[in-house]
Amino acid sequence: MADAKIYTASTTAPVNIAVIKYWGKRDTKLNLPTNSSLSVTLSQDDLRTHTTAACSSQFSADSLILNGEPQDVSGARQQACFRELRSLRAALEAADPSLPKLSTLPLKIVSENNFPTAAGLASSAAGFAALVRAIADLYQLPQSPTELSRIARQGSGSACRSLFGGYVSWEQGEAANGSDSLALEVAPASHWPQMRAAILVVSAAKKGVSSTSGMQATVATSALFPHRANVVVPERMVQMKQAIRDRDFETFADLTMRDSNQFHAVCLDTSPPIFYMNDVSRAAIRVVEEINRLAGKRVAAYTFDAGPNAVVYYLDENEDLVLGSLKGGLKGVPGWRASVTAEGVQGLDQGLLE
């Protein structure tokens, strides 16, 4: 009789917010980027996806439930992750015939975010990272986080960086098959435990132009874009890694804000133009620039992804100054506080900035 056992494994993956942005693919099928990128992983106490992967001959087909809603698994991204993980498991089974043949069984994935989905935060990164990690655990794969990042990348580019905590680079690589386009740890969170991130939820609405289609339009139409991808970002990657190694917040903040602004500049240079920031986003920029001007040095750094919500990085010692000024300058905007350290803030600290 066939084995009807249900095999399961559960895991969590964190959200990451890029300080040097990924924007542009050189290969849309394999999700290979036009430039390297670098992110800070937020604490899993605050923002994370929890995923359980199960497989059994009792299941009729592969399925995925996200926050209680069934999702389509026939898309190329999910299929690529399932296919690659199954083939790694099949190799283990071929080497050791005593192992159960999990690679041939239908998969059932159940995923939940611990932060309000309405917050419109980067959930695809944590989602695909958790999906890949959960299936890898289910299959008891020996592959390292960097090797798994190559698979998560095919789900969503930014997901490859959520296989690690702390400070993570995604090296663009050169190989046509994507074998060297993967995530590396620049430094663990414990290297710079004073780092904090405040998330200002300017709008909970779904973004108008998805990252995937927005970046393709930029690559196809922006005249500024080749300069960013080929000249500016390679220099900034080197400088940002050094700033993190040196725990040099002023340089970290300068590069973070410049890179966010340049990313939104190439969006504006796209035809038709893409606007992700709104008036409240620009007000947040002005408040942070003013905080830094009054402090006489950079004590806060804003960054915006493909939407209007701000993430503001600062050091613990400046928390009262930065959060107090943001509250004063942005009355009525919801704020979440997260931390990049495991031992930092407990739980999600949410409230209106008022």
Ligand code: DP6
């Ligand atoms: C602005 O990783 O969501 O957040 O690879 O098409 O899934 P796909 O795109 P995605 O793009 C993220 C873009 C960004 C910058 C970043 O996270 O580096």
